[in-house]
Amino acid sequence: MAINHASTEVNAEIAAGGLQKVLEYLTGVPAWYLATTEGDQPHVRPFSFAAEHEGRIWFCTATTKDVYRELAANPKFELTAWKSGSGWLIMRGEADLVDQATPEIRQAGYEHMLDLGEYHSGPDAPELTFFSTLRAEAWICDIDGTKTRVEL
Numbered sequence: 564m565a566i567n568h569a570s571t572e573v574n575a576e577i578a579a580g581g582l583q584k585v586l587e588y589l590t591g592v593p594a595w596y597l598a599t600t601e602g603d604q605p606h607v608r609p610f611s612f613a614a615e616h617e618g619r620i621w622f623c624t625a626t627t628k629d630v631y632r633e634l635a636a637n638p639k640f641e642l643t644a645w646k647s648g649s650g651w652l653i654m655r656g657e658a659d660l661v662d663q664a665t666p667e668i669r670q671a672g673y674e675h676m677l678d679l680g681e682y683h684s685g686p687d688a689p690e691l692t693f694f695s696t697l698r699a700e701a702w703i704c705d706i707d708g709t710k711t712r713v714e715l
Contacts (some may be wrong), residue, residue, distance in 0.1 A: 581714045585701050586620055588644060588652050589613040595644030595652070597622075599633040606633060610642070612675045614668045619695040621664050623672035625683070626690045634658040634694065650706070652713075656699030664693035 580587075589595055594609040608630060612623040624631050634640065641655040664672070666686070672693060673686035683691045701713040 582615060582618060582620065585652065585654060585713055585715065586613055586615045588646060588649070588703075589620075589642075592644050592646050595642055597630065597640055597642045599630055599640050600637055601629075601633050606630070611679070612672050614664075614671055616665055616668055620699075621668050621672075621693045621695050623664075623676065623691070623693050625681075626692050631660075631692065635660060638697075650703050650709070652701065652703055654696075654699060654701040656696040658694045659697045660692070660694045662692050662694065668693060 590613055594611045596607050597610045598605055598607045600606065606629065610622060610624075614621045638657040638660070639655070640658055641653065643651055643653050645651040669686040669691070673683060673688075673691060676683060676691070699715050701715055703711045703713060
């Protein structure tokens with residue numbers, strides 16, 4: 564099996580940068596995919612907002628959505644994103660639904676949702692919520708079978 568050394572070097576660079584590299588990866592693609600479960604049925608949907616504050620990545624959704632209800636019932640999730648020339652990211656953990664997003668993150672998430680065509684009355688709309696992760700793990704994977712752990 565041929566090893567793609569350029570891709571392996573990219574994976575090592577991403578792994579070395581930890582949380583910031585994961586954030587750059589998620590915000591560097593148009594959409595990534597978050598999986599939850601309901602009972603024994605997996606559900607996958609696109610997400611596209613991620614921000615970092617004090618060593619945690621924050622995601623945005625609405626309390627009216629199935630994804631929020633599913634995470635409340637079972638906080639375990641997995642997400643994945645593919646970036647051309649960089650392999651794909653896998654991150655898993657448990658959602659921390661305690662919304663402690665900063666005003667800056669709330670504003671950025673609100674504006675992002677507006678850009679997607681999702682209307683909320685403002686960054687403090689009661690249904691607009693932000694969650695972060697607990698016990699998160701991440702890897703960058705490559706087609707050659709390389710799986711590089713990212714230290715978070």
